[in-house]
Amino acid sequence: MFGRTSVRSLLRFLNVSQKQLTKNAHCRRFCSSASYNPDEVSAGKPSSPTGISTAELAEQKQAELISGFRNVMRTVPSPVVVVTAAQYVDSECCIKRGVTCSSFASVSMQPPVISFCITRPSRMHSLLKDTRHFAVNVLAGDQVHYGVHFSKPARNGEDQFSAVPHKLGFSGVPLIEGTAAVLQCQAHDTHLIGDHHVWYGEVLETSMDTGTDGRQPLLYFASSFRSVGDEAFMQAFEDTTLLFDDWSHEAHLRMAWNYIRIHGKENAIPVIRNGIKKYNTQHKDKVKRGYHETVTMFFTHVIADAINQCENVDMTFEEFLSQNSHLTDSNLISQYYSKQLISSPAARLRFEPPDLQDLPGFSR
Numbered sequence: 001m002f003g004r005t006s007v008r009s010l011l012r013f014l015n016v017s018q019k020q021l022t023k024n025a026h027c028r029r030f031c032s033s034a035s036y037n038p039d040e041v042s043a044g045k046p047s048s049p050t051g052i053s054t055a056e057l058a059e060q061k062q063a064e065l066i067s068g069f070r071n072v073m074r075t076v077p078s079p080v081v082v083v084t085a086a087q088y089v090d091s092e093c094c095i096k097r098g099v100t101c102s103s104f105a106s107v108s109m110q111p112p113v114i115s116f117c118i119t120r121p122s123r124m125h126s127l128l129k130d131t132r133h134f135a136v137n138v139l140a141g142d143q144v145h146y147g148v149h150f151s152k153p154a155r156n157g158e159d160q161f162s163a164v165p166h167k168l169g170f171s172g173v174p175l176i177e178g179t180a181a182v183l184q185c186q187a188h189d190t191h192l193i194g195d196h197h198v199w200y201g202e203v204l205e206t207s208m209d210t211g212t213d214g215r216q217p218l219l220y221f222a223s224s225f226r227s228v229g230d231e232a233f234m235q236a237f238e239d240t241t242l243l244f245d246d247w248s249h250e251a252h253l254r255m256a257w258n259y260i261r262i263h264g265k266e267n268a269i270p271v272i273r274n275g276i277k278k279y280n281t282q283h284k285d286k287v288k289r290g291y292h293e294t295v296t297m298f299f300t301h302v303i304a305d306a307i308n309q310c311e312n313v314d315m316t317f318e319e320f321l322s323q324n325s326h327l328t329d330s331n332l333i334s335q336y337y338s339k340q341l342i343s344s345p346a347a348r349l350r351f352e353p354p355d356l357q358d359l360p361g362f363s364r
Helices: 002-035 054-075 123-131 144-149 228-238 249-263 263-283 293-309 317-324 344-348
Strands: 081-088 092-103 105-109 110-120 134-138 166-167 174-176 183-192 196-207
Touching: 081 123, 081 174, 092 110, 092 123, 092 144, 092 174, 092 196, 105 228, 110 123, 123 134, 123 183, 123 196, 134 174, 134 196, 174 183, 183 228, 196 249, 228 249, 228 263, 249 263, 249 293, 249 317, 293 317, 293 344
Parallel strands: none
Antiparallel strands: 081 092, 081 134, 105 110, 110 196, 134 183, 166 174, 183 196
């Protein structure tokens, strides 16, 4: 009897509850309809309870996925290679080109096929389409400077190999000397996947110099914010093996940009200062002007200010520079300092505040 009464009571309770829920639902629909304002909702853009549209949520999810993927791949060591190619017209070489890659991989053993990726758009991709032959130069551990050199876009008419010891292989393709290994290939296939062209090459010949047998290859392992170009560049700078011809104003910017992103502005200052002095000492026979404290501190500040203005924390140095092209202006510092002040011995030895206008973010 107790059980039946309990069941009946439960059923009555559920029926009453269901009616109340239905009534409340009708009330909510009525209230919502009464307060509905079509101007508050964009057509075709359903919103989440937070007010973010479905499209915005999807974009946010995709950005999080890309960021996570990038962080994971930074933990995977990869060999650094330089892919080289050449184009000839009437037996005369009209162009030799190389590009640094960290996406080199073995695909097949029979036949031997390798792959690598090139960012699009790329002039190297166009050259490979025309020539169909190339070499993969596996850099040795002490060839960081080559990784840096070939990671920079080649200027029109520039001979990238003028200061790089090399010989010619099949089809006149340049082969960098002293590398851990070289694979000469003919193009097998290519695919466009996302933001990269994936090239597949059938290996025609492999070689290792007798003097480099068993030599350790250069590995890219980005435990920080660096791309393959930044990793190679920073290692060469810190080892003072960076070619002096590559120690340009843009190279100074790249060095400071990396240190500031890793250490923060204040902690980066002594690292930047000591790094420049160490490099200058190693290349004292080529340095025309020595270390300048005010110039160094000025650019450290404006670079840090530009970094703080960036919304995308994962951008590459090239992307950063394209958004802050004013940093490459050779006259930038003259907008803040008179020639008399910046040329003074005091400004060389210690930081002097600008006399023409305040630094960005500072006021007198």
